[in-house]
Amino acid sequence: xxxxxxxxxxxGSRTAGTAQVTVLRRLLSQRGTALALAAVALLVLVALAxxxxxxxxxxxxTAFHGEAVDPALGGLPRGTAGGVSAEHWLGVEPVNGxxxxxxxxxxxxVSLLIAVLATAVSTLLGTALGLLAGFLGGWADTLIGRxxxxxxxxxxxxxxxxxxxxxxxxxxxxxxxxxxxxxxxPYIGRIVRGQAMVLARGEFVAAARVLGASxxxxxxxxxxxxxxxxxxxxxxxxxxxxxxTEAGLSFLGVGVxxxxxxxxxxxxxxxxxxxxxxxxxxxxxxxxFVTVLAFNVLGDAVRDALDPRSKPR
Amino acid sequence: xxxxxxxxxxVTAAILVVICAATFAIFYLMPADPAQGACGKACxxxxxxxxxxxxxxxxxxxxxxxxxxxxxxxxRTYGSGATAVQCPFPCLGFSFQTNxxxxxxxxxxLPVSISIAVGAAALWLFVGVTAGxxxxxxxxxxxxxxxxxxxxxxxxxxxYFTALVLQYLLVVQLNVLPYPTAVRLTEDPVGxxxxxxxxxxxxxxxxxxxxxxxxRSEMLESLGRNYVRTARAKGLSEVxxxxxxxxxxxxxxxxxxxxxxxxxxxxxxxITESVFGLPxxxxxxxxxxxxxxxxxxxxxxxxxxxxVVLANLxxxxxxxxxxxxxxxxx
Numbered sequence: 067x068x069x070x071x072x073x074x075x076x077x078g079s080r081t082a083g084t085a086q087v088t089v090l091r092r093l094l095s096q097r098g099t100a101l102a103l104a105a106v107a108l109l110v111l112v113a114l115a116x117x118x119x120x121x122x123x124x125x126x127x128t129a130f131h132g133e134a135v136d137p138a139l140g141g142l143p144r145g146t147a148g149g150v151s152a153e154h155w156l157g158v159e160p161v162n163g164x165x166x167x168x169x170x171x172x173x174x175x176v177s178l179l180i181a182v183l184a185t186a187v188s189t190l191l192g193t194a195l196g197l198l199a200g201f202l203g204g205w206a207d208t209l210i211g212r213x214x215x216x217x218x219x220x221x222x223x224x225x226x227x228x229x230x231x232x233x234x235x236x237x238x239x240x241x242x243x244x245x246x247x248x249x250x251x252p253y254i255g256r257i258v259r260g261q262a263m264v265l266a267r268g269e270f271v272a273a274a275r276v277l278g279a280s281x282x283x284x285x286x287x288x289x290x291x292x293x294x295x296x297x298x299x300x301x302x303x304x305x306x307x308x309x310x311t312e313a314g315l316s317f318l319g320v321g322v323x324x325x326x327x328x329x330x331x332x333x334x335x336x337x338x339x340x341x342x343x344x345x346x347x348x349x350x351x352x353x354x355f356v357t358v359l360a361f362n363v364l365g366d367a368v369r370d371a372l373d374p375r376s377k378p379r
Numbered sequence: 380x381x382x383x384x385x386x387x388x389x390v391t392a393a394i395l396v397v398i399c400a401a402t403f404a405i406f407y408l409m410p411a412d413p414a415q416g417a418c419g420k421a422c423x424x425x426x427x428x429x430x431x432x433x434x435x436x437x438x439x440x441x442x443x444x445x446x447x448x449x450x451x452x453x454x455r456t457y458g459s460g461a462t463a464v465q466c467p468f469p470c471l472g473f474s475f476q477t478n479x480x481x482x483x484x485x486x487x488x489l490p491v492s493i494s495i496a497v498g499a500a501a502l503w504l505f506v507g508v509t510a511g512x513x514x515x516x517x518x519x520x521x522x523x524x525x526x527x528x529x530x531x532x533x534x535x536x537x538x539y540f541t542a543l544v545l546q547y548l549l550v551v552q553l554n555v556l557p558y559p560t561a562v563r564l565t566e567d568p569v570g571x572x573x574x575x576x577x578x579x580x581x582x583x584x585x586x587x588x589x590x591x592x593x594x595r596s597e598m599l600e601s602l603g604r605n606y607v608r609t610a611r612a613k614g615l616s617e618v619x620x621x622x623x624x625x626x627x628x629x630x631x632x633x634x635x636x637x638x639x640x641x642x643x644x645x646x647x648x649x650i651t652e653s654v655f656g657l658p659x660x661x662x663x664x665x666x667x668x669x670x671x672x673x674x675x676x677x678x679x680x681x682x683x684x685x686x687v688v689l690a691n692l693x694x695x696x697x698x699x700x701x702x703x704x705x706x707x708x709x
């Protein structure tokens with residue numbers, strides 16, 4: 067048995083395999099969590115199947131439908147609830163008459179992709195730097211620690227805006243991923259650093275060191291695997307934060323650029339219409355809320371399931 | 380304590396300079412030419428060159444940064460002779476789009492941001508901490524579940540969405556509130572409160588959720604401590620045990636995040652102010668971004684960062700005053 071396996075079992079006699087099953091069972095035993103998981107799964111499915119869905123409903127996210135809006139009313143959608151009809155299930159945009167369902171579905175794609183990739187960037191950076199800081203200590207710890215403090219004391223929203231507007235020609239999606247990752251990693255790094263500091267003093271690390279393991283081996287094979295739990299928890303929590311921030315930036319006009327749809331951008335363009343066509347901001351707004359909520363519920367559940375201190379309710 | 384204070388002040392100053400440099404670097408890299416922005420559409424090359432010289436844009440990046448820092452510390456004058464523009468201490472730059480020093484624009488907008496931040500903070504602190512304490516005391520009860528579900532919902536609400544829903548319901552549909560406008564508290568307290576109540580609720584819904592969750596988990600932890608058991612064993616009343624022994628340590632992390640959150644909000648609630656059209660520092664930033672008024676964006680960034688950094692400092696000093704161990708380690 068490796069030193070690592072010994073470390074995971076020293077709280078009880080469970081082996082790693084059954085621990086995973088327990089975690090999964092804990093996750094699914096709660097109604098709210100199961101519901102959240104279903105919501106996230108549905109969202110991913112919808113995002114993946116966006117072209118199929120728009121093909122079925124016959125709406126393109128960028129096609130204008132002048133006949134669906136009423137120029138006499140300043141371009142308000144014809145019909146009730148934002149122009150709901152057999153062709154446009156969730157209605158159309160004012161003025162342009164673009165299909166809301168198609169835009170929402172493609173918007174889900176953009177939001178999810180950016181959030182997941184940004185989380186990947188911040189998790190990678192946060193884990194690597196946090197691990198180095200916590201394991202090496204000394205000047206590496208001071209340097210990385212100060213960098214994290216600095217990044218966390220930036221007014222990140224304004225700074226992200228400044229960074230993004232500094233590169234007008236670049237692909238906004240790529241830029242958003244980089245910027246969200248850059249400002250997100252200290253939150254992961256801080257937790258990883260703390261855990262790595264504790265683990266580095268663990269007996270199994272000392273044992274491996276005595277057996278002649280190199281520093282690299284110690285880091286990657288002894289300490290890193292024990293960080294899976296906390297990293298998974300913060301990464302799950304980071305996805306909804308990224309979705310919300312991306313939507314916020316798009317709302318402020320520095321996010322995803324038209325004609326590519328994003329939920330935040332849809333809400334922003336619905337602001338002038340909120341009194342006359344509330345459905346236009348309600349649809350992306352409610353979706354955004356439900357998505358972030360589902361991810362938050364899931365994050366909480368993952369944390370509770372992995373935390374040996376919390377008892378199953 | 381004095382040594383700790385001095386060291387913390389030095390670190391704070393260093394962080395501010397680094398933030399200043401980073402912000403400056405980003406704007407230096409910006410392809411948009413500030414001189415072009417100040418000159419307008421019909422701009423002759425000669426005039427552009429004059430403006431470049433006036434703004435000091437013909438100097439090296441380090442020289443420009445030095446000019447900027449010097450301006451903050453002792454003010455500066457753009458250009459010379461009859462066309463010279465005075466930018467008194469503390470000069471955070473000069474907006475040639477509005478013909479105003481950035482500092483003046485910021486301080487003019489600050490009362491609105493303070494009104495929003497302080498009111499919202501009072502609301503979320505009260506609601507969040509109360510809900511968290513009650514939840515912890517009645518763990519597993521119907522109240523606990525309901526409050527925690529609501530808190531999770533609050534945390535997940537995008538503020539611009541909350542703001543739009545509130546405005547649609549309260550102003551358009553029910554007509555119980557007027558559209559928010561920048562009313563001064565000293566001139567019309569009722570109008571001020573009416574304008575501020577929606578921004579307060581909008582922000583408080585988000586933050587109260589966070590605070591309720593943190594308070595609950597901290598309370599649960601401190602309620603399980605030995606000193607709480609001791610306090611109970613001494614025969615102290617439950618109210619005393621909760622207030623003096625359980626709540627006090629639980630409030631320490633709350634103080635930390637409260638300082639940071641309030642500091643961040645004082646530097647402008649970008650989205651909230653934009654949605655409600657309230658002319659605070661955040662709205663100033665949003666407008667400056669829209670019109671590419673670089674000196675203003677730079678100024679707001681620094682201004683907001685200072686609030687965060689100073690709030691952090693205040694929290695740390697408060698901690699050190701309360702807990703001698705912090706002084707030794709920090």
